[in-house]
Amino acid sequence: MQRLLRVFNRVLPALAFAGVLASGAQAAGDQPSVPYVPTPQAVVDRMLEMAKVTAQDYLIDLGSGDGRIVVTAAKKFGARGFGVDLNPVRISEANENARRNGVTDKVAFYQRNLFDTDLSQATVITMYLLPRVNLELRPKLLELKPGTRLVSHDFDMGDWKADASVRINAADKFSGAGGDSDVYFWVVPAKAGGSWRSQFPVSGKPQTYEFMFEQKYQVISGSVQVNGRAVKIPDAKLRGAELSFSFTAEVNGAPVKHEFSGRVDGDRIIGQAALSGSRLTARVEWIAERAARVAGTGAMN
Ligand SMILES: C[S@@+](CC[C@H](N)C(=O)[O-])C[C@H]1O[C@@H](n2cnc3c(N)ncnc32)[C@H](O)[C@@H]1O
Incomplete structure (x- = not known):
């Protein structure tokens, strides 16, 4: 659970210096609002299981890193989708990942700010961001098509309680140590009030x-x-x-x-x-x- 915050705290001074701690809206100035920490593969698998991803789904990963979530969704379940990341190195890694796994016909990766990304095509959205970024995204997520499924690694959505959550123990890729990961799942509700x-x-x-x-x-x-x-x-x-x-x-x-x-x-x-x-x-x-x-x-x- 604390993996991303641990890394975040380690790089905090440099991020502050680089202006990375700006809000998402300011991140339109195209500074990453979240550092790169990959989701362990076991957690990726669990996220996709929680969302019950199928070949009918269109998945968007917000801040897609090396593309592992989108690539796994395509390879394991036949889903289509795309990832966005501000870092061009991540986009190259993700494209290479898609090529290696033979899913370039199903997925794409764009160097783009997640806050400027059109999410309307998505049936599933995945994210491994930060609490503040989730909260900033929340109004946009609530305007999505009712029934759109959302899965977040480690961070919740404040008082928008998850429909389901699970804690799993998965090895930390960076430190090699085991660590708890939380996975949260929501379904975007229709406006029935x-x-x-x-x-x-x-x-x-x-x-x-x-x-x-x-x-x-x-x-x-x-x-x-x-x-x-x-x-x-x-x-x-x-x-x-x-x-x-x-x-x-x-x-x-x-x-x-x-x-x-x-x-x-x-x-x-x-x-x-x-x-x-x-x-x-x-x-x-x-x-x-x-x-x-x-x-x-x-x-x-
Ligand atoms: C914690 S990593 C998660 C990577 C991947 N989703 C995963 O779970 O393995 C967050 C990623 O978001 C990217 N990122 C941060 N702020 C962003 C923004 N405003 N728009 C797009 N990508 C961003 C970072 O470059 C980083 O690759």
Whole structure:
């Protein structure tokens, strides 16, 4: 876990002198914001396993060093992708690495500032940066396509808690000593916070549902108004664009269990609702339209 910070501390005075400690935005002046420390191969393997990388994925490594993450993703899983690094020596090493491993048709490496890199093509983003750099990247990462998977070696994202994390012991390439590495995994959540409205027939009569969700990153909670009564939603889950929840509410004078699941797509949710009660069992198409976003909660940043 402390491998990068150890190296960072060792080179701190020189980095400060060279202006390397500038923020990411200032790093647009093209000074590396993070020193080079390669991720041990065992940790690379684990990062790609955590992200469940497949041949359908497009992976971008931010600060790609000798290209090992992108090259391993291509060689082991058939994924395509690219890496960016400010250091031209790293880019040459990464291209050589891709050639040696026969994956030049799948990967590319660009000498580019990670803060100026278009990430929209990515289905998976990997990084081994620094806590401050992760935090600086966070708003940009949260704007990515819902469902984009993120994996970070050693550093978290502050109060955006990881969906999963693991600690592994892997040999330190520089010192030869064993060391703990943490790997953090997130799925970019859709923007589901705010109010939503749906109407569909229940036992032949139109029934209106008004949902209100509060969201902080991937954590979501909410309530629903049915027939003028507010009912708490106890178990809302959001993973990428997939939203699911259930509640029991009275419909036509009898309690009915409602189970909703759907995909958030901008200002619509499309999915299904399963209703079950003593007088009815139904499965219906569920479409919700956004009525309003939650304003000024800062929920996503
Ligand atoms: C800790 S190393 C990680 C290398 C590789 N991702 C790995 O895990 O093995 C960080 C890399 O980021 C590069 N880097 C630092 N700041 C950068 C920036 N602003 N834009 C692009 N690359 C940067 C460094 O040159 C270095 O190669």
